[in-house]
Amino acid sequence: MANKVRIGLLGAGRIGKLHGENLAHAVPNADLYAVADPFMNDVTRAWAADMGIEKCYDDPEMIFGDPTIEAVFICSSTATHADFIMRAAQTGKHIFCEKPIDTKLAKIEEALAAVKKAGVKLQVGFVRRFDHNHKAVRDTVASGKLGKPNLxxxxxxxxxxxxxxxxxxxxxxxxxxxxxxxxMVRYLAGSEVTEVTAYGAALSGAGYEEYGDVDTAIVMMKFENGALGVIDNSRAAHYGYDQRTEVHCDQGCVQVANDLNNTAMISSAAGVEVAKPTWFFLERYNNAFIAEAKAFIDAVLNDTDTLVTGFDGLQPVKIAMAANLSMKEGRPVKLSEIE
Amino acid sequence: MANKVRIGLLGAGRIGKLHGENLAHAVPNADLYAVADPFMNDVTRAWAADMGIEKCYDDPEMIFGDPTIEAVFICSSTATHADFIMRAAQTGKHIFCEKPIDTKLAKIEEALAAVKKAGVKLQVGFVRRFDHNHKAVRDTVASGKLGKPNLxxxxxxxxxxxxxxxxxxxxxxxxxxxxxxxxMVRYLAGSEVTEVTAYGAALSGAGYEEYGDVDTAIVMMKFENGALGVIDNSRAAHYGYDQRTEVHCDQGCVQVANDLNNTAMISSAAGVEVAKPTWFFLERYNNAFIAEAKAFIDAVLNDTDTLVTGFDGLQPVKIAMAANLSMKEGRPVKLSEIE
Amino acid sequence: MANKVRIGLLGAGRIGKLHGENLAHAVPNADLYAVADPFMNDVTRAWAADMGIEKCYDDPEMIFGDPTIEAVFICSSTATHADFIMRAAQTGKHIFCEKPIDTKLAKIEEALAAVKKAGVKLQVGFVRRFDHNHKAVRDTVASGKLGKPNLxxxxxxxxxxxxxxxxxxxxxxxxxxxxxxxxMVRYLAGSEVTEVTAYGAALSGAGYEEYGDVDTAIVMMKFENGALGVIDNSRAAHYGYDQRTEVHCDQGCVQVANDLNNTAMISSAAGVEVAKPTWFFLERYNNAFIAEAKAFIDAVLNDTDTLVTGFDGLQPVKIAMAANLSMKEGRPVKLSEIE
Amino acid sequence: MANKVRIGLLGAGRIGKLHGENLAHAVPNADLYAVADPFMNDVTRAWAADMGIEKCYDDPEMIFGDPTIEAVFICSSTATHADFIMRAAQTGKHIFCEKPIDTKLAKIEEALAAVKKAGVKLQVGFVRRFDHNHKAVRDTVASGKLGKPNLxxxxxxxxxxxxxxxxxxxxxxxxxxxxxxxxMVRYLAGSEVTEVTAYGAALSGAGYEEYGDVDTAIVMMKFENGALGVIDNSRAAHYGYDQRTEVHCDQGCVQVANDLNNTAMISSAAGVEVAKPTWFFLERYNNAFIAEAKAFIDAVLNDTDTLVTGFDGLQPVKIAMAANLSMKEGRPVKLSEIE
Known part of the structure; x- marks a missing residue:
């Protein structure tokens, strides 16, 4: 078992099970050894047995206290992330943590300081960086063959x-x-966001406005390298998961379309029908989840930097705060305002 | 010649010749009879002869003064548009006018008032509304089958x-x-822009900043009907004319891609190559120019409203002014601020 | 009028009018001067006036006898093609002739001999060679960059x-x-067909079998250069005109898809819809008809070989005969059997 | 372990390991218990341990003789398939067998008779039936919404x-x-092939002709239901695995394109590049291998017919024999000639 990383899984909900199954079956160098969940029960124990997991706990301290466990996957509720990061750091374990680290900057910074002090590795679960499509955009931009990114x-x-x-x-x-x-925009631009302006609206009739929220949004950004950016979102596309990225550079453009359920085209007098995009993140990012787990294990085994760092976990939270402030106050907000 | 509209062409530059050739050859109900251009010369006269144009003038008043001419195509320099509109209105001629009517609001409004008083028809040359692709987006949105437009x-x-x-x-x-x-956004949204925020940057190294201009821009918009909008521009895509539109509605999305030079796909070990988009507006909007001229002639013959009105000529100028102000002052600008 | 070719149009039916309109409006070096049609009437005369045609005849000899006419477009019924070619050759006029030259080999060969003897140019109307898509396939193959064609x-x-x-x-x-x-296969392969095997069936229920005909067919071919080929046909695709070509070479493949009515994609919970292919040859090959007419006029003006020769008119008739024989006798048929 | 099927794997080469990994990790109701391979060694034993396989043998009789094993996956060399099928049938085990069952008709028929007599289930490994793309074609045809298949x-x-x-x-x-x-053609047509004509050529320069073989082939077919069919093949596409199917029916067409490595499109002045098709069958049919294994296990657990029967294993061998004869003798060959 020399070339394997022994792992403790924290949290056995939907995302915990997803990571657990990948670690058990699709990541050859992972040794998924223990799972802890406050709601540990027979169903979870049966699932764990199927995955070949040897130890099932309801107390996460059983994992932090086991010196044979070298790394943890934090898949528990968001409120526990920062504390679990700090405990893992204190006990010398490498950390994969689902996003977000926390919704408070001070807490994130405290957790990152603990990681830094302990010298353990931390990878944050921004899985889309490992998607074959978005990665092709990033790799093209990073290759420099189209020149600098502008938009x-x-x-x-x-x-x-x-x-x-x-x-x-x-x-x-x-x-x-x-x-x-x-x-994603930071990943694609290879540069930091310095300012955002956000527009949002509750247009769907589903009631987002009751919670001060919106279902449709556009966010414009400026980057340190001078580039501009824009994101558009909605909560309900209806036709599937619409996930496209596009970067315009000095000499050209790279863009990706959605993955579709299949490549069938049905043509008749009534019209021409093609397949819908895959339904949601489980279908679209299935292979990306495996790739991110492999990348984390590789970083641990080879003692290299993780591909999504603690700083990468911090910045999007700041940008989200700036976007909220922009939408609330109806003005551009600089990232330097967020503390 | 009962079912034809006799036309005088004002301006025989690039865009004037383009309209002249379409009127001569591709618009059966147009009788292109006269052309006036301050730089009338033998080359232009030879061109006019080829087009079957009977009269060539250097003085536009020769056209305004000819009572057999029922309509004018104003394809002269922008500075003359508003005055020519007013003269055409005074002499009772229907008007097709290239965009923009003018770059000053007062002048546009004066011209529109003259048109209204005279009761003649005015169509402004926003040719993209007649493109098969954008029109398919608009028609889908307008059909209501996807619900209201949101983005x-x-x-x-x-x-x-x-x-x-x-x-x-x-x-x-x-x-x-x-x-x-x-x-285009007004056409697709079926609603008026109420606010814009514009970001711009000079990133190409071509020197736009020397003239206080930018080569890369994003503009976010709010519409009266609650929808949001966003435009992204650049001066140099390099791979051709990139002209795409997309509307997300309550129940789905309609989007169009570029027209390509052909549908060829060349596959080898080196990679897979497809054709580039058509080069520029002459290639992309060739059929749209014909369609807009036909639509104008039809509006005259059938005494119906034109599909791009004087008001449609005014509003984009206001939005452009608001975008300029937004970029200059770094803040959202309401259309109501523009007067 | 030095750089123009004076043309007489033979036949003013659907295809004759199509060529007439292109010659009048879209082929700058064509001087469409006369038309002859056995059913000449007021409607055709009005059409001719609109096209700027000066002379309307019911007797084709009025065209053959006019020494100012340098070239003819033979758009009359198939039965007249070969005789008109011979008359044009005898009177020293260059010839554009719609396909087929004739359905009898002896007659075709007689006509080609007359053309050869007279030294006039002959172009046969295989318009698809001038289509932007198929031409891209041919140009890629002919460039040799994918190696020799195999399929x-x-x-x-x-x-x-x-x-x-x-x-x-x-x-x-x-x-x-x-x-x-x-x-098309000869054009793409750059080689002659040496053998065919044809399968056909009447499957549509429309009644082709009553006339010994089929509505669905596949034809396999061998070429002189060793390549293999296959064509599949049907009389009724229902979704539009399905016209695709594909060539596999030593090092890769080039293929083209259909032109579509537009690039719109409409996505909703019900599915994703794209546009249908253009309806039929008028829509699909509109620009190709213009290009073939221009190519003929250029060949005359520049005294170069035409791009679709008399031999190109002969060979497909032979292959069609071989395919008929193959289907009838249920066996491969060599082209050398056809005389 | 009530709802699981205990499986013995016969053969641990490339395809055996592929099935073994899927059975171990991706087919929840499979209990992969034993493996037998004549070249059993430490590497294979380590692989088996990783897969959670309890028993490793070099003698397949250890599997046939174990009454707790309910089903076998025959992934050994082709020459052993028929004998292993017969042994499995004699010992009452359900059978998944890689294609082909055998290359001799008598041997196949003997094996199928043994299966029939024993009443065990047999599924033959025509994996492409389980591919998301080809299955979409089949499902569309089978739905009848486009009418009967013609081509x-x-x-x-x-x-x-x-x-x-x-x-x-x-x-x-x-x-x-x-x-x-x-x-595939039988699957898509829902009908049996009655006649084939095959053309083949050795064009690649790789030397197929030395073994009486070809690298490029086209096969035309007639089906019992009147439809026609055509297959084109080559041994070396160079750009990846080119696997497309298309069925034309009374009222329209359904077709599928290749799966690509990603959806990226890179546009610059130099051209527009898209991703290549996935490289080969492991990449293209990865999910299809899982789906076929699941389908087999489901058929066993639910006591339903398998989706690829022994007869489905027999017919393609007959058609291949007919194609060989057709190419050799240069004539159409009826399936009824093959015995």
Whole structure:
């Protein structure tokens, strides 16, 4: 078991199970050894057995206290992320943490300081960076063959509304949904956002306005390198998960379309029909979840930097805060205003 | 010749000749009878003979003074548009006028008042409304089958830089280039713009900043019906004319891609190559120019409203002014501020 | 009028008018001067006046006898083609002739001998060679950048059934419809067909079997250069004109898709809809008809070979005969059997 | 373990390992318990341990003799398939068998008779039936919404040459490669092939002619239901795995394109580049392999017919024999001639 990383999984909800299954089956160098969940029960124990997980706990301290565990996957509720990061750092374990680290800057910075002090690795779960399509955009830009990036565009639309009970506690569209796109624009531009202006509206009739939230949004950005950017979002595209990126550079453009359910085209007198985009993130980013877990394990085994750092976890939260302020006050907001 | 409209062409430059050739050959109900150009010469006379034009003048008054001429195509320099509109109105001729009517609101309003008083028809040359692609977007939105429009997106990129001598007197990107897109968003949204925020940057190294101009821009908009909109522009896409529109509605989305030079796909070990978009507006909007001329002639013959009115000529100028002010002052600007 | 070619048009039916309009408006170096049609009447005279045609005849000899006419466009019924070619050759006029030259080999050869003897130019109306898509395939193959062609594929499907009255006298699917594809495979392969095997079936229920004809066909071919080829046809695709070609070469493949009515994509929960292919040859090959007329006029003015020669007119007729024989006798047929 | 099927894997080469990994990780109801391979060694044992396989044998009789094993996956060399099928049938085990069952009709029929007598289930590994694209074509045809199928087209091209040592013993292109396409046309047409005519050529310079084989082929077919079909093949497409199917029906057409590595489009003055098709069958049919294994396990658990029967294994072998005979004798061959 010399070339494997022994892992403790924190949280066995939907996203925890997704990571658990990938670690068990699709990441050869991962040794998924233990899982802790406050609601540990027989169903979860059966799932764990199927995954070949040896230890099931309800107390996460059983994982932090096990010196054979080298890394943790933090897939628990957002409120626990920062504390678990700090405990893992204190106990010398490498950390994969689902986004966001926290919704408060001070807490994020405290967690990052602990990571830095301990010298452990931290990778934040911005999975889209590992998608074959977005990565092709990034790689093309980064290759420099089209020159410098000038304009970054991201379209990101969920297939359908989440329950209003979820929206109520989501932190708003920018913190809950656009945060992925704020990471994406940084990734594609290779530069930091310095200013945002955000427009939002509740147009769907689903009731977002009751929670001070919106279902449709556009955010314009300026980057340190002079480039401009724009993101458009909606909560309910209806036809599937609409996830497209596009970067215009000095000498040309690179853009990606959605993955479709299949390539079929049906032509008749009535019209021509093609397949819909894949339904949601599980379908679209399935391989990307595997790739991000492999990348984390590789970083641990090879002692290299992770591809999505703690700083990468911090910045999108700041941008989301700036977007919220911009929409609220109806003005451009500089990132330097956010503290 | 009962079902034909006798036309006088004002201006025989590039755009004048384009309209002249369409009227001569591709618009069966047009009787292109006379042309006036201050630089009338033998080359232009030979061209006119080829087109079957009977009268060539250097003085536009020869056209305004001919009672057999029922309509004029104003294709002269922008500075003359409003005056020619007023003369045509005074002499009872229907008017097709290239955009923009003028760059001053007062002058536009004076011209529109003259048109209204005379009861003649006026169509402004926003040719993209007649493009098969954008029209398909508009028709889908207007059909209501996707519900109300929520988000209007326009990408508009010229293939390459204009000479700096042109840029110097162009009035800036918003008045010169984005003005077409400001018309397009109104056309697609079926609603008026109420506020804009504009970001711009000179990133190409071509020297736009020397004239206080930019080569890359994004403009966000709010519409009266609650929808949001965004336009992105650049002066030099390099791969051709990038002209795409997209509207997200309550129940779905309609979008169009570029027309390509052909549908060829060449696959080898080196990669897969497809054709570039058509080069520029002459290639892309060739059929749209014919369609707009036919629509004008039909409006005259059938005594119906034109499809691009004087008001449609006024509004994009106001939006361009608001965008300029927004970029200059770094703040959202309401259309109601523009007078 | 030094750089123009004076033309007499023979036949003012659908295809004659199509060529007449292109010659009048879209081919600058053509001087369309006269038209002859056995059914000359007021409607045709009015059309001719609109086209700026000076002379209208019912007797084609008025055109052959006019020494100022340098070239003829033969757009009359198939039965007259060969005789008109011979008369034009005898009177020293260059010849554009719609396909087929004739349905009998002896007659075609007689006509070609007359052309050769007279030294006039002859271009046969295989218009698809001038289509932007198929031409891109041919140009890629001819460039040699993919190596030698190995496999030529043509799909050619009409949008809907012709009247059975037409089918009855059409000469059968291979002579009437596939003849275009037989030309296309020669054009794409740059090599002669040496053998064919044809399968056909009457599957549509429209009644082709009553006339010994089929509505669905596949023809396999061998070429002199060793390549293989295949054509598939149907009389009624229903969704529009399905015209695709594909060539596999030593190092890769080039293929073209259909031209569509527009690039719109409409996405909703119900599915994703794109535009249908353009309806039929008038829509699909509009620009190709102009290009072939220009190419003929250029060949005359520059005294160069035409791009579709008399031999190019002969070979597809032979291949069609071989295909008929193959389908009838249920065996491969060598072109050398056809005399 | 009540709802799981205990499986013995026969053969641990490339395709055996592929199925083993899918059964271990991606097919929840499979209990992969034992593996037998005549070359069993430490590497294979380590692989088996990783897969959670309990028993490793070099003698397949250890699997046939274990009454707890309910089903076998036959992934051994072709020469063993029929005998292993018979042994599995005799010992009452359900059978998944890679294609082909055998290359001799008598042997196949003997094996199928044993299966029938034993009443066990047999599924043959024609994996493409489970591909999302081809399945969409089949499902559309089978739905009847486009009417009856009239013309079935299959393009199937491998990315690059196999070693000549492989070609030498492959049985020829029709038995080795086209056999998948012969299955595909039956699947898409929903009807049996009654006649074939095959053309083939060795054009690549790789030396197929030395073994009486070809690298480029076209096969035309007639079906019992009156439809026509055509397959084109090559051994070396160079740009990836070219796997497209298309069915024309009474009222329209359904077709699929290749899966691409990603959806990126890179546009510059130099041209527009898109991604290549996925490289080969492992990339293209990865999910289809999982789906076929699941389908087999489901058929066992639910006691339903398998989706690819023994008869489905027999027919493509017959068609391949007919194609060989057709190419050899230069004539159409009826399936009824093959015995």
């Amino acid at each position: 970054i565009k991201v379209t990101s639309r969920d297939p359908d509304h989440q329950p209003m009970s979820y929206i109520k506690v989501s932190g708003g569209i920018f913190m809950d949904m656009t945060i992925h796109d704020f990471d | 209007i997106k326009v990408t508009s990129r010229d293939p390459d830089h204009q000479p700096m001598s042109y840029i110097k007197v162009s009035g800036g990107i918003f008045m010169d280039m984005t003005i077409h897109d400001f018309d | 030529i594929k043509v799909t050619s499907r009409d949008p809907d059934h012709q009247p059975m009255s037409y089918i009855k006298v059409s000469g059968g699917i291979f002579m009437d419809m596939t003849i275009h594809d037989f030309d | 079935i087209k299959v393009t199937s091209r491998d990315p690059d040459h196999q070693p000549m040592s492989y070609i030498k013993v492959s049985g020829g292109i029709f038995m080795d490669m086209t056999i998948h396409d012969f299955d």
